[in-house]
Structure formats: structure tokens, C-alpha cells
Amino acid sequence: MRTGLKETGAIIFAAAILYAMQRTTPLYSNITSPVSIAGEQGKRTDARAFALAVGDVHLARTVRIERFGQTRTYTTSGVWVLVEAAAEAKRESLTLTSAEWLGPSGLRYSLSQRISTMPAMLPAERLEPGLPKPVLMAFEVPENELAGGTVLVAPSAFTPLGEEVRVAITELAVGDIPGAVTIRRSDGPMPWTLETE
Template sequence: MMRWLGRLAALLVAALLLLAMQWTTPLYDEMIAAIPSGGQIGDTVAARKFTIRIETIQFARQLRFEAYGKEEVRDTSGLWAIVTATLAARSETMTVNDAYWEGPTGLLYSHSNRLSGVRPLLAGALLQPGLPRRGWFIFEIREDQARGATFVAPNAGLIPLDSIVRVRLGTGGDGALPILDSLDLDRTPGTIE
């Protein structure tokens, strides 16, 4: 009888250990997830292949710019978020194809593809080592996603176990959000062509 109780106790302990291992073992997606590198506005944040420094953020309800010889106007029912940044490749030629605005509730907004012809866009720009490039990532977001947001690049879903930058874009704050009615991108200072 004692031998039978000893075997039953050993079996229960083994079952509990296996159950604990199952509950505490991360999922496969978590094990190969991107390695975050974080910072805030003004910091130079380094990923494995590039560095980024976010300088300013502007919000506008309308964008104006000249493209292909004529003036273009883009309206939105939300806000345009214009992120001025400097990107630099670290050791090899590369592009940062994806960038995201992650709102405070976790909503992800990809950079806008409605701005064809704007010259200093950084999404998809070719980066050469030792030649930093300054320009914009422009997002079309809901107004309630402007405060407490995070800039995320590149798309972590494409390269397992690679690095990803996460830059906090300011604190929540209670004051009025500085929103321009219209922003002329051709007259916005700070970009190099």
C-alpha cells in the first residue's frame, strides 16, 4: 500500500511540474520576438542596423505640398502627425520600410501612403552608412491617439530576433494639443533634400 501511495505522489508531483512548465513557458512567437531598444524624443536610439533620433512632432488637419509641379492638398478626418527624425545606417546600406505610430490604447497606424511626391519622407528611403538622412515619417491618426504615443520601427513581424526601436513620443498631459489647421510641408524648416 505504501509503495502504491509513493508512486501516486510521484505521479502527482510530476504532473504538477509539467503543468507549471506549460504555464510559464513563453509561446514560440514570444521567444522569437524582436528585441526592443527604447528611448524618448531627442535620444539617439540604436537598433542593430540603424540609429534614429526623433526631433519634433507636429499635428495638422491639412497638409499642403508641391508634387510633380503642382500644389497638392490632403485633408483627413483625424490628424496628420508629422514626425521629424534623423536616420543613419550603421554598417550596411538599408531601408526602413515600415514605421508605426502606436497610440496609448495600442492602436497601430502605419506611415501614410497618401503623400506621393513629398521629397523628404523617410519610409522606404535608402540609407548609406556614415550618411545620416533627415526627413519625416507622416501618419494619419485619430485625435485621441495623439497623446502618450510611441514610434515603432521597423516592422518586427518580418525579421525574428532582430531589434526594434520604440521611442516614447511624450507624456499624456492635460493641456490643449497644438494642432495646426494647415501645414505647408514645403515651408516647414529642418529638412535636408
């Protein structure tokens, strides 16, 4: 009788363990997801292959781009998020092709491709070791995904176990979104100027 009880207990115990293991098994995408390095807005964050410092983040309902004397206007059904940053390669020349805005609900927004012809846009800039470069990122994000957002930057979106810098955006005036921001080319130390209207 006693042995039977023991055996039943052992079977239930084993089943419970198997069930727990089955429920907690990570997906392949979790196992190979990027290794994240947390950073703060306004401070340099060092990964092994690159370093990133996120500066000001500007919001706007529309973006105007002045090029060759012409102004093009880009509207959006969400809000434009323009992130000013500086990036540097550390060991070997590289390009940071992946950047995402991670909203508070967990949704991710990739870089907007619409103004990718502007100079100094992050995925178009080749970064060299020892030469920090100013870079610009542009996202189109719904208004309710702005506050508490995080910027994720990685050399590539597809490299298993690659590095990803995560910078929580703490300084963001979500309550007061300007109507338009004008981006102009500049020959100064920064390759662009931003003007809020």
C-alpha cells in the first residue's frame, strides 16, 4: 500500500516537473535574441563592437526637409520621433543598420525609410573606430507609444546573440508636440540643424 502511494507521488512529481519545463521552454528566437546593454539618455553606452550616446529626442506632427532650395513635407498618422545621437565603431568599421523604438506596450517600430536620403541617417553612416559621428534616427510612432519609450540600436537585426544597446528615453515632452520640425543640411560640426515651429 505504502509503495503504491510512493509510486503515485513520484509519477505526479515527475509530471509536474515535465509540465513546468514544457511551459518555461524558451523559444528559439528567445535563445538567440540579442544581448542587450542598457544605457541612459545623455550618456555614452559602450558595447563591445560600438558605442552610442543618445542626445535630444524631438517630436513633431510633420517633418520638413530642405534640400537644394526645395522643401518637402512629410506628414504621418502618428508622431515623428527624431533622435539625435553620436555613434562610434570600436574595433572594426561597421554600420548600425538596425534601430527600433520600443513602445511602453512592447510594440517595436522600425526606422522610418521615408526620409532616409537625409545625410547622417544612422543606417547609411559607416562608422570608423576612434571617430565618433553624429547620427540621426527617425521613427513614426503612435502618440500612446511615446512616453516610456526605449531606443534599441544594433549592427544588424538578424544576428543571433548580437549586441543591442537599449537607451530608455527619459527626457521627452510628450504633452507638447510641435506642429513641424524642419531639418536642414549643415556644414558645421553637425551635418544637420533642426528647427522647431
